[in-house]
Amino acid sequence: MVAIGLRGTLLIWLSLLLALCLQVMPLADVWLMWRPDWLGLMLIYWCVVMPQRVGVLHGFVLGLLLDLIEGSPLGQNALTLSLLAFLCALLYQRLRAYSLLQQAILIFMLLGLVQLIEQWLRTIVGPFSIHLAFLLPSLIGALLWPWLFTMFQMLRRRLGIF
Amino acid sequence: MPSGGLLIKPLFSHGPVPGYRMLLCAILAFALMFAEHRFSRMEDLRAQMTTVVAPIQWAVSVPSDLLTWGSLALSDQRALVDENRRLREQLLTLSHRVQRMASLTAENVRLRELLNAAGQADMPYVTAELLSLDSDPFTHQMVIDRGRRDGAYVGQPVMDASGLVGQVTAVSAYSSRVLMLADANHAMPVQVNRNGLRFIVQGSGRYDTLNVMHVPDTADIREGDLLITSGLAGRFPAGYPVARVSEVVHDPGQPFARVTAAPVAQLQRSRHFLLLFPPPTVEPEPGDRLWDETFSLIEPPMELMQ
Incomplete structure (x- = not known):
């Protein structure tokens, strides 16, 4: 039992760190807009599947790391990601009962909302105007969600982590 | 559990x-x-x-x-040979320029001595390499592989082979973050190389465009003018190329002319940079007065008054 718990923690943190790496991977300038919100997706997945283990504090720590890497104001991504985890903790029962398509739509709304808040925070501290293109990452994230969800469910079953 | x-x-x-x-x-x-x-x-x-x-x-x-x-x-041999040839040609051109430069520098020093002007020393620098670009499409920052251990400090000017790139905004032990000219948060004082007019250049958020702010419609600034650092803010040393004016639009409905410029540095393509160490600016002593108050008006001669 302890071994399974340890394995689960390991898988959770490994996948979250991998998502963080994908999130900050240098890309060509044209492709930056089209990068899905990897970290947000991964966090939503674990919050929905294991709400007892992954929660707001995970979002906060990962957001802090993301802030440090991206050089954004310390606490900006921490706030948005912990908010995302919080929303998931409120919604996970409903989300589990949905079909994959409905889940994807809800994920789009969640990610879009969080991105919108991030843009607001950005305009508070800097002179940026809001582009509508900030919704693209959440749209692509929602399109990726069914595959990601199915893949990780299979992986979890294979490793015996519940 | x-x-x-x-x-x-x-x-x-x-x-x-x-x-x-x-x-x-x-x-x-x-x-x-x-x-x-x-x-x-x-x-x-x-x-x-x-x-x-x-x-x-x-x-x-x-x-x-x-x-x-x-x-x-x-990469195949042909490409390497081509690149080698190109680099050789560039080396030849540059060494030719350096030879002229040596005599010009000597002449400049002599002239400055004649004029009793302050001398200009060579600037020390360290080279740096790009570590990662910012993954955020709304900002223009990058991380380079020189940090506090190499003497980098906040506010340090960063150049590439062709011009000014930006300034250091955060320093950690082994890496530092550079804010590029093109970022919308970045503004700096410049001078037109041709006639010495001074302006402020602000980033536009796009790599290929900078905005020259508050240019009067009558100012003598033309397409193709080179803008160089004026050194006025005390952050960038004077005389380094920044941008080339790409468009001047006079709109009668606007209080100022709209002038855009393209950065001379290859912001999107460079991988190697120079971190400059300009000599520290002379801070005024607390007791020093900013103006010489012994200055007084001289009465004009009586012949002129009449």
Whole structure:
């Protein structure tokens, strides 16, 4: 039992760190807009599947790391990601009962909302105007969600982590 | 914690709704943002913490490094020979210029001595290499592989082979963050090389465009003018190329002419940079008066008064 718990923690943190790496991977300038919100997706997945283990504090720590890497104001991504985890903790029962398509739509709304808040925070501290293109990452994230969800469910079953 | 593989979990188990934790995190996040906005002490803390994520930054830059290395290893001989020839030609041109430069520098020193003007010393520098670009499409920053250990400091000017790139905004032990000219948060004083007119250049958020601010319609600035650093803000040393004016539009409905310029540095393509160490500016002593108050008006001669 302890071994399974340890394995689960390991898988959770490994996948979250991998998502963080994908999130900050240098890309060509044209492709930056089209990068899905990897970290947000991964966090939503674990919050929905294991709400007892992954929660707001995970979002906060990962957001802090993301802030440090991206050089954004310390606490900006921490706030948005912990908010995302919080929303998931409120919604996970409903989300589990949905079909994959409905889940994807809800994920789009969640990610879009969080991105919108991030843009607001950005305009508070800097002179940026809001582009509508900030919704693209959440749209692509929602399109990726069914595959990601199915893949990780299979992986979890294979490793015996519940 | 009931997380065994054999236990059947109820479908609608009510997990903890972490309202208090959310509140705590929100307060903490806002406190952090406020503190960073307000107190400069946070920069040290941030520098310390950035060292923690240095492994991630390094790991993330590995694939592109591998790709560069791979394309170099697999490139065919013809391309290498071509590149070699081009570099040789460039070397020849540059060494020709350097020869002229030597005599011009000597002449300049002599002239300055004649005029009793302050001498200009050569500027020390260290080279740096690009570690990662910012993954955020709304900002223009990059991380380079020189940090506090190499003497980098906040506000240090950064150049590439052809012109000014930007300035250092944050320094950690082994890497530092550079804000580029093109960022919308960046503005700097410049001078037109042709006639010495001074302007402010602000980034536009696009790599190929800078805005020259508050240009009167009558100012003598033309397409193709080279803008160089004026050294007035005390941050960038004077005389380094910044941008070339690409468009001048006079709109009668606007109070100022709209002037855009293209950066001379190859912001999107360079991988190697120079960190300059300009000599420290002379700070006025606390006792010094800014103006010489012994200055007084001289009465004009009586012949002129009549």
